[in-house]
Amino acid sequence: MIRLQREDFDVGAELERLTAGNHRIGGVASFIGLVRDMGGSDRVFALTLEHYPGMTERKLAEIEAEARRRWPLDAVLVIHRYGRLKPGDRIVLVATASPHREAALEACHFLIDWLKTDAPFWKSETTSVGERWVEARTEDDAARERWTPPL
Amino acid sequence: MKLLYFAWLRARVGCAEEEVALPPQVRDVAGLLDWLRGRSDRHAEALRSLGLIRVAVNQDYVGPAHPVREGDEVALFPPVTGG
Structure with missing residues (x-):
């Protein structure tokens, strides 16, 4: 399941709901x-996330489908927030459930790696030296490439 | 054709979306970017470094040779930074 929202989420309640009634899940x-409160060497006071409505849901659904194709998953949840957030605020929750730990752990790692490079979100930081767009990191592309073959 | 701009591309172009009538010689993404650079100084400046621009046609990532047609939704944006 994919959710995009401005408001915060309750991690405990979300995980509870994810597994409720399914006792196959181990x-x-x-x-x-x-x-984070730092961007490079500058203090960050706020982070504003924007996305491409429509395409974001579509890409996240594709990534979820790919994870389900690769691993035996009983449940998948991705919640991503947008709007203006403060240091310490939650941005994203990725949760996976499976009969066995390996599939759940690997799929969770895969989902966040692919989300970072494929879902159309952009971050702007309000810092001590002004407002600026966060640049994409080449490490994120490398993290995606570990999960070959590509989609 | 509907054009959408996100993140710093929106700020540099000066609008979030615009409706354009595609001239007949524009057939693919590379041609569209070329043509857009001629629309205004702001477009030229925003679209200067093609290496920093990602393109989606009808909400799918595409490369420079991908065809564009009247009626498409074309989005231009920098590399994504979610998560």
């Missing part, structure tokens, strides 16, 4: 992305 893996 493991849940999760990744939570938070807003």
